[in-house]
Amino acid sequence: MNDALGTENEAEVLFERRGHLGVITLNRPKAVNALTAGMAVAMLQQLTEWAEDDAVATVLVHGAGERGLCAGGDIVAIYRDMLAGGTETAKFWQTEYPLNALIARYPKPYVAFMDGLVLGGGVGISAHGSIRVITERTRVGMPETTIGFVPDVGGTLLLSRSPGKSGTHAALTGAHLNGADALFLALADHYVPSERLPDLAVALESEDAEAAVVRFSEKAPRSNLEEQRNWIDACYLGDDADEILDRLRATGGAAALAAQTIEAKSPTAVKVALESLRRVKGLTIEEALAQEYRVGLRFLSGPDFLEGIRAQVVDKDRNPQWNPPTLHEVQAADVERYFAPLGDQELNLQSKEPNNV
Numbered sequence: 001m002n003d004a005l006g007t008e009n010e011a012e013v014l015f016e017r018r019g020h021l022g023v024i025t026l027n028r029p030k031a032v033n034a035l036t037a038g039m040a041v042a043m044l045q046q047l048t049e050w051a052e053d054d055a056v057a058t059v060l061v062h063g064a065g066e067r068g069l070c071a072g073g074d075i076v077a078i079y080r081d082m083l084a085g086g087t088e089t090a091k092f093w094q095t096e097y098p099l100n101a102l103i104a105r106y107p108k109p110y111v112a113f114m115d116g117l118v119l120g121g122g123v124g125i126s127a128h129g130s131i132r133v134i135t136e137r138t139r140v141g142m143p144e145t146t147i148g149f150v151p152d153v154g155g156t157l158l159l160s161r162s163p164g165k166s167g168t169h170a171a172l173t174g175a176h177l178n179g180a181d182a183l184f185l186a187l188a189d190h191y192v193p194s195e196r197l198p199d200l201a202v203a204l205e206s207e208d209a210e211a212a213v214v215r216f217s218e219k220a221p222r223s224n225l226e227e228q229r230n231w232i233d234a235c236y237l238g239d240d241a242d243e244i245l246d247r248l249r250a251t252g253g254a255a256a257l258a259a260q261t262i263e264a265k266s267p268t269a270v271k272v273a274l275e276s277l278r279r280v281k282g283l284t285i286e287e288a289l290a291q292e293y294r295v296g297l298r299f300l301s302g303p304d305f306l307e308g309i310r311a312q313v314v315d316k317d318r319n320p321q322w323n324p325p326t327l328h329e330v331q332a333a334d335v336e337r338y339f340a341p342l343g344d345q346e347l348n349l350q351s352k353e354p355n356n357v
Contacts, residue, residue, distance in 0.1 A: 010027060012028050012036055012038060012042075013027055018205045020057035021056070021205045022053075022056040022060070023059075023060050024043060024046070024059065024062070025062060026039065026061070026062070026069065026125075028064070029063070029067065031071065032071035033070045033071065033122075034070065034072060034074045034075075034121075035072065035073050035074065035121045035125065037077075037088065037091065037092040040099050041095050043099055044095060044098060047106070048102065056108065058108060058109045058204055059106070059111065060113070060204055061110070061129070062115070062201070063113075063116065068116030068118060068139070069112070069113060069122050070119070070122030070125060071117050071119050071122060073096070073121040075147065077089075078092075078305075079306065079313070082300060089300060090296075093152075096124065097153065097289040098349060099124075100125070100154045100289060101128075101285050104154065105285070109130055109209035109210065110129035110130050110131065111130075111204060111213065112126035112127070112131070112133065113133050113135075114127075114133060115134075115138060118140045119139075119142070119143060120141075120142060120143065120144060120152075123141075123153060123155055123158070124154055127140075127155075127158055128158070131190070131210060132187065133197075133217075134180075134183065134188040134190070136179065136193060137179075137194050138179035138182060138188075140176070140177050140185075140187055141175060141177060142155045142159065142174065143174035143176065144269065145173075145270055146265060146308065146312060147266075147312050147313070148303075148320065148322065149266075149269055149308065150272050150276055150295060150296075150299070152292040152296055154292070156171070156276045156277055157288035159185070159277060160277050162185040162186050163184065163226075163229065164229055165236035165237065166185055166226075167277065168274065168277055169225070169232045170225075171273050171274075171277055172236075172241075173261045180221045180222060180223040181224060181225045183220055183223065184226045190213050190214070190217040191217060191220035192218065193218065200212060234251070235255055239274065239278050241271045241274050242328060244274075245259050245263065245327065248262070263327075266322045267330045268322070268334065270327060272295060272299075275338075276291065276292070290346060294340070295338045295339065297345065298337065298338045303323045307321060307322065307323070
């Protein structure tokens with residue numbers, strides 16, 4: 001795939017045809033291919049065109065460089081937009097979320113090489129695809145609660161479909177998970193060693209996508225999350241975050257460590273993320289994205305999202321001052337407000353059935 005890789009002076013996302021394969025290369029390697037508004041616009045346009053192009057049988061998305069497919073959205077740009085009281089983040093989501101929905105409904109095989117880091121928005125442009133490939137280098141996560149936000153890009157829907165309560169654990173802790181865990185969470189389908197990805201990409205130019213990926217796939221290592229499922233399913237029952245933390249602490253061991261991790265996150269984000277996961281069950285991808293957009297706009301006007309990015313990415317003091325500072329102080333009415341209708345600001349995506357995912 002090296003001939004598709006560019007430099008930072010080139011376009012942020014590259015498109016090319018190879019045989020019957022349409023190739024998308026996220027091309028910001030120094031930023032681990034973090035997704036910008038311009039990239040989302042370009043991808044939405046190109047994928048829409050390829051969906052109608054009989055010469056394109058399969059689409060492949062991968063990232064330039066060695067560090068990962070995509071580290072998520074450009075949160076520094078979001079921080080600057082919030083500081084300025086701007087509307088650019090909302091406009092970005094108005095393109096990014098339809099892109100996620102298109103990928104979930106894509107009429108042709110959509111192959112994602114989830115190699116290296118795949119975080120946040122990177123999950124949105126990969127895990128909704130029909131053929132999702134992880135490697136020994138994969139690190140997947142929806143780490144939004146760490147920055148005072150909640151999983152979006154359809155991530156709440158994806159994690160709600162993970163076995164048992166494993167998706168709730170992943171969402172509230174914001175953990176970076178390996179490829180085997182991504183397979184267990186149903187965020188991916190196949191394990192292929194990273195050194196074989198270039199040969200697989202060549203095969204996709206002329207072969208049936210599913211058959212080619214199966215031919216290159218190997219048995220994945222066992223998932224640590226799967227081995228911990230007993231306590232995860234027992235502790236994350238119910239809709240009350242305070243009770244979940246009580247059960248985690250009482251269980252001890254890895255569960256108690258998970259409680260400590262969650263306690264460091266934004267209390268508001270933890271409670272809203274939990275409620276989002278519970279409300280999203282049974283929704284279509286379009287309805288899930290509309291709910292996430294509703295919630296996201298409320299976080300843009302609240303204190304914790306700005307503070308979380310400041311602490312983790314801007315000042316990097318890793319000492320966010322959450323408001324309110326404890327789970328107990330986040331009331332049910334506070335959470336409910338995040339889901340209130342937006343009126344004429346609603347994100348209206350035409351809902352279809354069934355989902356690809």
